[in-house]
Amino acid sequence: MREARFLGLNRYCVWRTGLCVVLLVFSVAQAGAADVTISVQEDAGKPLDGAVAYLESAAAKALVKPLTGAEIGQVNKHFVPPVVVVTVGTAVNFPNRDTVRHHVYSFSPAKTFDLKLYSGTPAAPVVFDKPGVVDLGCNIHDQMRAWVLVVDTPYFGRGEAGQAIVLRGVPPGAYRLKVWHPRLPVNAPMWEQNVTITAAPLAVSAVLKGLEP
């Protein structure tokens, strides 16, 4: 069985979140749910890895619950994982596993914060309460980059290496399909498309333009 996997969580977190999602998907699938397959390409038709796709709708928004156990650690002066997709209201921990201190910050409108020089796990996790792209950096180490995509829907997924994104058990209805990639410039619009989900599986192809190198 193929299942959507939430990238960027540790095993424990993956296991817990996965259980929740399976339960959720089961309930929807019982009402005639379908799979949506999104293949993402760059300008020149080259398959693009690491893109995130999600389906928004009012019904979906009503189903959103914060995730638990989400974290972005700092290992060897890198954010691990560098990209995390969370639902609105999710609290994310930023454990520092390096011996040097970090100063994690974000000036993004979706969540502006900074965690002044610290080591170990900061006392309070950061709660991402608004949907949007949160651009993270370390004020001390310019090369450390991470993104938190805060979504207002339970239907999201991220493409694995060489494979299309599959959103499983999406109940029929009208959705707005959005595709994002960390290489999209700040303030650049996401790839968006209205899709109608029926009982039949749906395959969508998205071409992302204007990606930064």
Place this chain on the structure above:
Amino acid sequence: MSTAGFWAKRLGKLGLARRTALVSVGLLFCIQLVVQFFIRDRIENSVQHNVMVALDSSANVWGRLLDQNAEKLALGASVLAADFGFRSAISSGDQETIQSALENSQQRIGATVAAIFDTNFELKTFNGGVPDPALISSLQNFARSMAKMTVKSQSMPVHGRLHQFVSTPIKAPSTIGWIVMGFPIDQALSADMQSLTGAKLLLYQTGAARALLFSSVAGGAQLPVSTLSGDVGRIQIAGEDYAFKRINQRTDMVAVDAYLLAPLEDARAAFGYMKNVLLLIDVAALVLFALGSIELARRVSQPLNALMEDAQRLAIGDYSQKIPDFGRQDEVGNFARAFDQMRQGIQSSQAEVQRLAYWDRLTGLPNRAQFTGRLEDLLRSAGPDAALSVMVMDLDRFKHINDVLGYAFGDRVLQIMAQRIAALLDGSDRMVCRLGGCNFAVVLPRGGIDAALELAKAINLALEEPVRHEGQAVDLRVGVGVCSHVGAFDGTLADTLIGRAEVAMYAAKRSHSGLKVYDPSLDSASAQTLSMLGELKQAISHNELRLFLQPKIQLRTDQVVAAEALVRWVHPARGMVPPMDFIPFAEQTGFIRHITIWMIDALARSWHDLQPPAGQGPLRVAVNLSTRDLMDPEFPAKLEQVLQQHAVPRAGLCLEITESAIMDDPVRAEATLNELANAGYKLSIDDFGTGYSSLAYLKRLPVSELKIDKSFVMGMEGSESDAQIVKSTIDLAHNLGLSVVAEGIENDAIYAKLRVLNCDEGQGYFMSKPLPVTDFVAWRARWLVQHGVMVDA
């Protein structure tokens, strides 16, 4: 006159020293002028070249400075853009906060213009005066180019000053926008340029209105904006020379013309010291050269001047002073020494000339010149009643002494004679000299005729002692002429006195009296002689000469076989002039040659008339030749011409020559005789026996006849020795193959005796005196009849 000629003349008037100095200094000056000009030209070239090279490197420096500045500014800007506070302020979204954050950053970094563009290059914030749309657009483009990383910075004029703009992204941490900052760089850059390269800067804004942006050149602001044109060149600003170079347009420079200027004076200053030193060296060289040249030339000209004074002394005949050699061993010294040797040479040769001029070498007596001078002095200083005598003497037979006993003995005779006369006069004021040849003269300064006669007697006495020569005693006899004068004279009389004494002497010799005192009548005779030459010429042209013939008889047959031609002069006033009165004179003056030719011509004219009737042998006519004729190399040709003219055969002529005529110059005489003999003429020796020539000598001559002198023939009757001489002569002549003619047959007895002695022919008054041509023919007819001479059939 040409200018060059003028200067050459002016230069020539200067002394050698000045001229040499002037010319060499002038040349050196010209060379230095050329060198100076060349060096200065090279220096100026070098200055300009150096300046241009310096400007090139200044342009590179300018580029580097711009790049460095850009990096510095970019670094500053990026540091600023990375500032957390700044970034958080920018991210706040509050325009006022953003504005103030930008201002703050600007102040921190010193940017006068700053702008923030978002990721779509939309202007978010601007700070730095009026946001002119063109400027904004320009900055926008720049930010775009920066985002594409095609440029690093951009320089352009803003608000009348050159600004350099840099741009840097604002990262949060993704690029959320671009901040562009502009810095006025003109002053700082110009100061850097000035301190690094010394170049000055002129910046103009280009575009619609060209305007001065910046000038670090004094007076550059006043320069009209379009004065500078071209990429390189020279320009004068506020009295200063500059080389300028337009900086190649850089892609990151917009709307700016930048010129770098380098003052040439600075570059020239580097050479200034060298130029001054060179000039100093040149001037010093010129001065030293001038001094050296003057000194050198002076070392030549001073001795020259001294030598010139010496030469002037020599010119006036003062040879006594030694010419100094200035103690120098060089050419000048050598020249002075050579000059002194010349002085000594001239001095000694002058003395020799003096000696030759005034002394007789043979006898050591004063010569005629000194004698005349002395005489002139005496005459000048003589009082009104002073008496003075001049005596001239001539040695008798001196020519014969020379001929017979040799010239060496003749010389000795003259020396002895001189010694004896000098010994007589020794200690007196009388002076003896040798006038020439065997002529001596004595002056008696205070003596009249009596004193002179007394002296003459004493001299004769002194000469009485014969001179011995190889056992022979030679008597010395002199003919003396005396001329005395009483009263005042002037010096010009000296020659006259000597001449009168000579006239008297010749008269004495002629009269064999031994001594004659001058008498004016003697003088007129000599004057007569002097005019004779003209009269002789007239005699030929006026046909006053007559041809006379004296027959020669063949003794054996009594036949008239020949005749001797003789000349007679019928003078229109004096009547018949005897040959003795004009022939010696003619021989002496050389006029005899004309007479000889006249004779031959007259003879050739009559020759055919003189020939006997057919059957008899041809009549041979003899002509006397003088020594002058023998010396004339053209004589044979003249003779030939005359004979041809009248068709006379050569054999019809006989040429008679006296021994003495040959002996004057035997070599030339013999040459002429040989030529005549070879031509076929019969030659005869005349007056044989009076000279000193031997038969052996005559044998060498091409003669075929010998004429015995009449003195022997005439003496035959009374003197047995003369008869013996005639006989031996005839025998000897016959032995030598010569025929013999006897002259001076005056009677029948001699005629007969000669016939007995086998003499070939005879001539004399016994047969006939010389006759005119017509008379001769008549006489011959009579003679032949008288002597019953048979005419050959």
